Amino acid sequence: AQSVSQHNHHVILSEAASLELGCNYSYGGTVNLFWYVQYPGQHLQLLLKYFSGDPLVKGIKGFEAEFIKSKFSFNLRKPSVQWSDTAEYFCAVANSGNTGKLIFGQGTTLQVKP
Amino acid sequence: DAGVIQSPRHEVTEMGQEVTLRCKPISGHNSLFWYRQTMMRGLELLIYFNNNVPIDDSGMPEDRFSAKMPNASFSTLKIQPSEPRDSAVYFCASSFPLLGTGELFFGEGSRLTVL
Numbered sequence: 001a002q003s004v005s006q007h008n009h010h011v012i013l014s015e016a017a018s019l020e021l022g023c024n025y026s027y028g029g030t031v032n033l034f035w036y037v038q039y040p041g042q043h044l045q046l047l048l049k050y051f052s053g054d055p056l057v058k059g060i061k062g063f064e065a066e067f068i069k070s071k072f073s074f075n076l077r078k079p080s081v082q083w084s085d086t087a088e089y090f091c092a093v094a095n096s097g098n099t100g101k102l103i104f105g106q107g108t109t110l111q112v113k114p
Numbered sequence: 115d116a117g118v119i120q121s122p123r124h125e126v127t128e129m130g131q132e133v134t135l136r137c138k139p140i141s142g143h144n145s146l147f148w149y150r151q152t153m154m155r156g157l158e159l160l161i162y163f164n165n166n167v168p169i170d171d172s173g174m175p176e177d178r179f180s181a182k183m184p185n186a187s188f189s190t191l192k193i194q195p196s197e198p199r200d201s202a203v204y205f206c207a208s209s210f211p212l213l214g215t216g217e218l219f220f221g222e223g224s225r226l227t228v229l
Contacts, residue, residue, distance in 0.1 A: 034217070036220075042222070043205065043220040043221060043222045043223055044205070044207075044218075044220040045220070046217060046218075049217060090156075090157060101147070101159065101162055101169075101170065102147075102159070102218055103159070104149075104156065104157040104159075105156070106156040107156050107157070
């Protein structure tokens with residue numbers, strides 16, 4: 001069965017620090033990969049997505065993620081975080097042949113200290 | 115455009131009561147998903163529909179849970195009878211699978227507290 005693993009459950013950073021959140025998935029076929037963000041008290045919003053092509057994808061608010069097929073990884077990065085990035089981040093995978101069923105990781109809570 | 119609309123936003127009920135959560139997907143989206151979010155288990159897919167037909171309900175925890183989608187613009191998730199361990203945030207999401215992207219659009223969620 002498909003699964004998604006996020007290694008960091010809770011990350012605390014100071015403003016301007018660099019961020020990298022790990023995500024690994026298990027699935028042997030072609031996948032679509034996503035990062036969603038959930039700001040406190042809000043619903044999930046799409047941060048970025050990968051379907052094919054350039055394995056380095058850029059999303060909103062300066063976030064980017066790199067798909068490394070050999071490592072089954074899709075890590076999220078941001079060179080310099082802001083206090084407003086405080087949120088929970090979810091990695092998700094979908095079988096590209098499926099009709100949109102996403103499997104989510106457990107989530108990583110990011111706390112950015114001003 | 116209106117996003118996914120869920121109601122109620124908050125519900126507090128007593129154990130044993132019936133709970134009905136409602137969802138209106140984005141117009142034109144023909145896939146609808148119900149997720150449950152808890153601190154312990156994160157985001158769990160409960161059930162999803164394509165063209166109003168339930169496709170995968172393997173995530174529905176027990177027979178106490180049921181979901182329906184009578185038409186393309188409305189779905190319900192019912193819990194009867196409710197138990198304290200059902201307390202969670204329930205998210206509805208919709209998508210347009212023909213785009214082939216798998217992207218989901220989430221509602222604001224319904225926070226359920228069962229006392």
